[in-house]
Amino acid sequence: MSGKPLVWRCRGRAIECGARTLVMGILNVTPDSFSDGGRFLNHDAAVAHAVQMVADGADILDVGGESTRPGSDDIPPNEERDRVMPVIERLVKELPDVAISIDTRKRDVAAAALESGAAIVNDVSAGADPAMFDLVRDAGAGLILMHMQGDPKTMQQAPYYDDVVGEVKEFLRERLEAAIFAGIGADALCVDPGVGFGKNLEHNLALMANVAQFVDLGAPVLVGPSRKAFIGMLLDLPVDERVEGTAGAVAWLAGQGAHIVRVHDVKEMARVIRVVDAIRQAGS
Numbered sequence: 001m002s003g004k005p006l007v008w009r010c011r012g013r014a015i016e017c018g019a020r021t022l023v024m025g026i027l028n029v030t031p032d033s034f035s036d037g038g039r040f041l042n043h044d045a046a047v048a049h050a051v052q053m054v055a056d057g058a059d060i061l062d063v064g065g066e067s068t069r070p071g072s073d074d075i076p077p078n079e080e081r082d083r084v085m086p087v088i089e090r091l092v093k094e095l096p097d098v099a100i101s102i103d104t105r106k107r108d109v110a111a112a113a114l115e116s117g118a119a120i121v122n123d124v125s126a127g128a129d130p131a132m133f134d135l136v137r138d139a140g141a142g143l144i145l146m147h148m149q150g151d152p153k154t155m156q157q158a159p160y161y162d163d164v165v166g167e168v169k170e171f172l173r174e175r176l177e178a179a180i181f182a183g184i185g186a187d188a189l190c191v192d193p194g195v196g197f198g199k200n201l202e203h204n205l206a207l208m209a210n211v212a213q214f215v216d217l218g219a220p221v222l223v224g225p226s227r228k229a230f231i232g233m234l235l236d237l238p239v240d241e242r243v244e245g246t247a248g249a250v251a252w253l254a255g256q257g258a259h260i261v262r263v264h265d266v267k268e269m270a271r272v273i274r275v276v277d278a279i280r281q282a283g284s
Contacts, residue, residue, distance in 0.1 A: 006259065008220045009187045010119040010142030013099055015060075017220040017259035021273045024101065024262040025050070025058035026226065029083045030067045046087045047094065054098055057270030060120070061095070062262060063088055063113075064103030068124055068197070070156035070229075077108045085112055092117035101144070107131040114139045124148055124197065126175045133182035144190045144222055145175045149198025156198065164203045165210045168193050173217055190220040190260070196228040204230040208253060215257045224262035225249035226269075247272045255280065 005018030015022070027050050029043075050061050065083035066075050084102065091100050101120035102113035107129050110121045114135070120142040127133050127145065136143045147168045149159050161167050172191045180186050193207045193214055214221045225231070231245035232238065243265050250261050250269050254276040263269040 006218075006220050007187060008142055008190060009140075009185060010099055011114075011140050013119055013142075015099060015142070015220075020277045021254040021258065022059040022260040023057055023266055023270050023273065024060040024062050024222065024224075024260055025053035025056075025266045026224075026262060026264050027053070027061055027063045027087070028067070029063060029065050029087055043086045043090070047090050050087070050091055051094065053266040054095055056267035058098070058266045060099045060101055060260070061091060062101040062103050062120075062122055063091070063118075064122075065109070066104065066106075068152040070152065070196075073153060077106045080104065080106060080109050081112050084109070085116060088113050088118055089116045099142075101142075105129070105132075107135055111135055114141055120144065122146070122192075124194070125151075126171075127179060130182070133179055133184060136179075136188070137183040140188070142188050142190065143179060143184060144192055145172060145179065146192035146197065147171050147194035152197075156200075159198045159200050159203060161203060164199065164206050165213060168207060169213055169217065172214065176217060176219060186219070190222055191217055192222045192224065192262075195223060195225050196230065201230050201233050204228075208249060208256075211253055211256045211258050215259075220259040221257070222260040222262060223253050223258045225253065226261075226263040226265070243268055251276050 008015040008017050029046050063084050065080040099120055100118045101122045102110055102118045103122040104110050105123055105125040121136055122144040123132055124146045176189055179189055195204050195207055226246050227239050227242040231242045235245050251272050253261055254273050
């Protein structure tokens with residue numbers, strides 16, 4: 001088993017979290033994302049890549065139109081919306097059995113995506129805009145609440161914590177409570193400790209080493225280690241050579257009870273997870 005079995009309810013979908021580790025495939029429809037910026041700006045290329053990720057084992061697709069890499073600038077909502085909407089509209093039609101997530105901090109972008117059939121909002125600001133909670137509640141959508149210290153422009157300048165695991169866990173607990181107070185069902189919520197978002201190498205390693213503590217919050221736990229800078233620091237490798245490092249992180253996270261991993265290299269990580277889950281199940 002991968003963590004405590006939970007059902008994550010997202011617009012009529014019942015996503016089982018725990019029987020096996022789920023894979024969220026990353027689809028960046030951006031010119032400047034840290035790993036694959038520009039590769040999928042073309043809508044046909046983006047859709048084709050999404051279809052391939054599902055064939056390779058993706059359970060959820062996370063579509064983003066604004067880079068949140070360290071140092072990135074905000075873009076206007078209309079520009080972000082124009083990037084993602086043609087892709088989401090096609091994916092909803094071509095992959096009706098796959099939950100589509102919109103990766104955005106902006107209420108208006110999330111609203112357009114949900115109107116077109118997306119089932120999940122992946123909000124790296126954890127509802128910094130209170131209107132996001134109202135939107136998710138009214139749509140019956142799933143919501144991912146992520147921890148980030150600062151904002152993408154400044155978050156890696158000097159991240160500091162007295163107790164990174166305790167502080168991130170308490171933040172996520174508070175945001176869960178705020179979302180529930182706003183009327184969102186507890187079973188519609190998911191948490192993400194935000195590896196790489198306002199954390200240095202030691203912070204990221206501590207969060208992953210203690211991922212089981214986040215399972216204690218009672219919501220599905222999603223972690224996104226894919227190709228991130230901490231892997232580059234550990235292995236002294238560029239972004240395009242971090243598949244093995246990502247696999248090591250994914251194997252650890254699955255083994256420690258994370259419910260969902262968010263990755264670029266779906267085929268490779270789905271294979272890693274199948275082996276880890278089989279070992280876990282044999283020992284249960």
